[in-house]
Amino acid sequence: MAMQTRREIYKGIKDIPRPEHLAAGTGLCGGCGGLLALRLFHKALGPNAIFVNAAGCLTLLAVFPFSPFHSSWLYTAMASAPAGAQGIRDALDVLIAKGRLARADDLKVVVVTGDGAANGIGLQATLAAIQRGLDFYYFCYDNEAFANTGFQMSPASPYGSRTATTPPTATLPAGTTTHKQDLFELWRAQRPAFVATVSPAYPLDLLDKVGRAGRLAGPKLFISLSSCPPGWGIEPADSVAVAKLAVDSGVWPLKEGRDAAVVHTVTPHHRRPVEEYLRTQARYRHLFDPTRQDDILRQLQADVDAYWAAVTRT
Amino acid sequence: MARDLLTGNAAAAWGARLAEVDYVPAYPITPQTEIIESVAQWIARGEMAARMVTLDSEHSMLTAAGAAAATGARVFSASSSQGLLYAFEMLYTVAGWRVPLVLVNVARAVAAPITLEPDHNDVLAARDSGFLQIHAETCQEVLDSILMAYRLAEHPDVLLPVMVNLDGFYLSFTREPVEVPDLQAVREFLPPYQPEHARFSGSHAMAQGVAVLGGSAYAFFKYQMQRAAEAAGAVHGAIAAEFSQRFGRTYGAVEGYRLDDAEWVLVMSNSFSTAGKAEVTRLRERGERVGLLRLRLIRPFPHEEIARALAGRRGVAVIDQNISVGKGGILFAEVASALYGRSAPPLVSFIGGLGGRRFRSEEFDQMLATLHTAADTGGSSAPHLLFTAGEYRQVRDMLRIAHGSAAVES
Numbered sequence: 001m002a003m004q005t006r007r008e009i010y011k012g013i014k015d016i017p018r019p020e021h022l023a024a025g026t027g028l029c030g031g032c033g034g035l036l037a038l039r040l041f042h043k044a045l046g047p048n049a050i051f052v053n054a055a056g057c058l059t060l061l062a063v064f065p066f067s068p069f070h071s072s073w074l075y076t077a078m079a080s081a082p083a084g085a086q087g088i089r090d091a092l093d094v095l096i097a098k099g100r101l102a103r104a105d106d107l108k109v110v111v112v113t114g115d116g117a118a119n120g121i122g123l124q125a126t127l128a129a130i131q132r133g134l135d136f137y138y139f140c141y142d143n144e145a146f147a148n149t150g151f152q153m154s155p156a157s158p159y160g161s162r163t164a165t166t167p168p169t170a171t172l173p174a175g176t177t178t179h180k181q182d183l184f185e186l187w188r189a190q191r192p193a194f195v196a197t198v199s200p201a202y203p204l205d206l207l208d209k210v211g212r213a214g215r216l217a218g219p220k221l222f223i224s225l226s227s228c229p230p231g232w233g234i235e236p237a238d239s240v241a242v243a244k245l246a247v248d249s250g251v252w253p254l255k256e257g258r259d260a261a262v263v264h265t266v267t268p269h270h271r272r273p274v275e276e277y278l279r280t281q282a283r284y285r286h287l288f289d290p291t292r293q294d295d296i297l298r299q300l301q302a303d304v305d306a307y308w309a310a311v312t313r314t
Numbered sequence: 315m316a317r318d319l320l321t322g323n324a325a326a327a328w329g330a331r332l333a334e335v336d337y338v339p340a341y342p343i344t345p346q347t348e349i350i351e352s353v354a355q356w357i358a359r360g361e362m363a364a365r366m367v368t369l370d371s372e373h374s375m376l377t378a379a380g381a382a383a384a385t386g387a388r389v390f391s392a393s394s395s396q397g398l399l400y401a402f403e404m405l406y407t408v409a410g411w412r413v414p415l416v417l418v419n420v421a422r423a424v425a426a427p428i429t430l431e432p433d434h435n436d437v438l439a440a441r442d443s444g445f446l447q448i449h450a451e452t453c454q455e456v457l458d459s460i461l462m463a464y465r466l467a468e469h470p471d472v473l474l475p476v477m478v479n480l481d482g483f484y485l486s487f488t489r490e491p492v493e494v495p496d497l498q499a500v501r502e503f504l505p506p507y508q509p510e511h512a513r514f515s516g517s518h519a520m521a522q523g524v525a526v527l528g529g530s531a532y533a534f535f536k537y538q539m540q541r542a543a544e545a546a547g548a549v550h551g552a553i554a555a556e557f558s559q560r561f562g563r564t565y566g567a568v569e570g571y572r573l574d575d576a577e578w579v580l581v582m583s584n585s586f587s588t589a590g591k592a593e594v595t596r597l598r599e600r601g602e603r604v605g606l607l608r609l610r611l612i613r614p615f616p617h618e619e620i621a622r623a624l625a626g627r628r629g630v631a632v633i634d635q636n637i638s639v640g641k642g643g644i645l646f647a648e649v650a651s652a653l654y655g656r657s658a659p660p661l662v663s664f665i666g667g668l669g670g671r672r673f674r675s676e677e678f679d680q681m682l683a684t685l686h687t688a689a690d691t692g693g694s695s696a697p698h699l700l701f702t703a704g705e706y707r708q709v710r711d712m713l714r715i716a717h718g719s720a721a722v723e724s
Contacts, residue, residue: 048516052381064531067521072514074384075523076377077403083374086367087339087381087389088514094336094365094387100506101386105515125377128370 031236033227034141044210056114193218201244233282322485327352329460380408395422409444414467431670576605629685642697660693
């Protein structure tokens with residue numbers, strides 16, 4: 001069971017807008033958690049949006065001659081999607097101010113990027129956009145690796161997970177030996193207008209955050225932990241269930257930061273064991289098979305417990 | 315119309331101001347900074363109705379510039395050397411978006427060794443990117459070329475970004491008399507940008523820069539860029555004719571200096587052409603029938619104009635202020651390709667002016683002597699690397715100081 005903060009706009013499942021702005025039939029993998037989260041995200045934004053993309057899985061949404069978006073799309077490069085958002089936002093503002101574009105034609109500008117770009121090559125451009133107070137949305141689908149290129153380790157890959165470049169071996173039994181970069185706190189250090197984590201398994205939480213953030217001018221940043229069937233080693237049909245277990249085990253806290261405060265919007269009071277979440281995915285199989293790596297499993301549970309203990313204390 | 319003493323950088327800023335650009339994404343780098351400082355000051359005083367934003371890098375700067383142009387704004391930006399190369403990926407990208415951005419490059423040699431003075435390895439590295447290139451000799455030409463560049467870039471048969479090059483220090487910081495045209499006259503020459511093909515708005519959804527799978531679609535779009543660049547030659551000619559009529563200054567794809575009866579031709583570009591022209595005058599006084607061909611439009615490359623200008627000469631020296639390590643002069647190879655299959659004069663390649671290195675008069679004497687020999691023995695593609703005995707001694711002295719002893723053998 002989980003306690004949820006009071007939602008303001010999307011209170012029940014019937015409040016989810018019916019219009020689809022992102023059509024079905026894309027070339028993405030079945031069960032892509034990132035695509036599901038983006039589809040919900042777009043519902044909350046409404047149709048007048050432009051998605052500014054950095055290289056990654058979702059770049060394959062728009063492949064000539066098709067785009068699944070009813071809205072606009074600009075693929076930029078891996079490092080500089082936030083700078084593309086800056087150029088578009090500024091151009092729209094200038095053209096509206098000079099009377100060359102109708103106010104009704106204004107667009108919400110959204111960066112769409114994976115965790116690889118967000119945590120590394122694109123971080124400089126992102127922090128700079130926050131520093132400038134750019135009025136934009138930033139949507140990071142975090143599948144915890146460079147998934148589009150075959151699931152190599154990224155700064156967002158968790159300790160103890162297998163990736164194509166951190167294979168578990170006798171000498172390195174954990175697989176990934178580094179810890180997931182805290183992108184939420186990196187952003188929050190600059191006090192953007194809004195910063196949140198979301199999950200495709202908690203659609204009302206996601207929609208309400210996007211809807212409420214829309215009332216604020218400035219940088220509005222979202223990280224969606226995005227279940228990745230081929231990379232995580234799960235069945236496409238289980239994608240939402242695994243994403244939900246990430247939240248319910250406390251591994252992926254749903255929270256938001258406004259001004260100086262962080263509020264946890266979903267608090268799992270009876271957290272499921274982390275092991276239960278790990279067991280659903282082939283990328284953690286080496287922690288159980290052929291031998292159980294108790295020290296790593298204990299560490300992963302202890303990390304989650306420590307996080308929530310700190311949350312409860314404050 | 316006002317006549318003023320302007321630096322090349324100030325002339326570039328005036329070009330942007332008179333073009334009434336909407337947006338100037340910026341990032342400082344020597345020797346370009348005076349351009350964005352001037353623009354910033356005008357905007358702050360309310361004399362220029364544009365928005366300027368300082369980005370976190372040239373890579374971001376060019377991304378913002380291209381994205382704003384894709385949205386429908388008239389955009390200006392400027393960079394140099396390391397900055398241009400830092401943005402390199404985006405040169406290809408925004409050219410592929412087919413947006414009419416104008417980017418000034420203030421030429422500066424590329425590290426290592428790190429330095430500030432000019433050569434053309436930075437701008438010529440971008441020659442394959444899809445940006446058209448105009449290389450300016452004078453401060454006046456910088457201003458005029460920016461106005462012409464917007465007409466060229468925004469022409470429906472072209473729709474490619476344009477780079478206007480001026481040499482750092484020698485032009486960027488040198489004051490020359492410049493006629494600053496009246497805004498009204500410029501407006502008649504360069505009306506406001508009305509994007510038809512590329513713009514984002516609520517009522518006009520567009521997917522730009524989308525991926526293609528497979529070579530056919532990729533090749534199709536790249537070939538379109540090639541065709542547009544080919545068309546840009548004639549479009550530039552028409553724009554130049556109109557500019558000449560309106561403002562009284564004429565710019566061709568190439569410029570001939572004392573070419574009419576010239577037997578020997580020096581091919582040069584940018585501000586060092588001014589020094590080259592002075593050498594032509596000096597050599598003429600000695601009775602040598604020498605002329606100079608200045609390359610102005612580098613992309614599209616004016617094959618026909620070059621072939622016409624060089625036909626029937628006894629010898630041609632291509633003087634490159636760049637070095638393609640392992641090949642030689644970049645413009646030499648391009649000029650040679652323009653002459654291929656025609657009855658071409660002997661061609662000789664010289665490399666000089668790297669990192670702002672000045673040419674000496676004796677070097678022009680030497681180049682002419684080499685041409686005389688080549689007229690009998692034929693040209694050669696191996697580059698002559700200009701360097702004097704005095705310079706060699708100077709560098710050896712520096713090495714000796716660096717080693718702290720007389721360790722450098724003679």
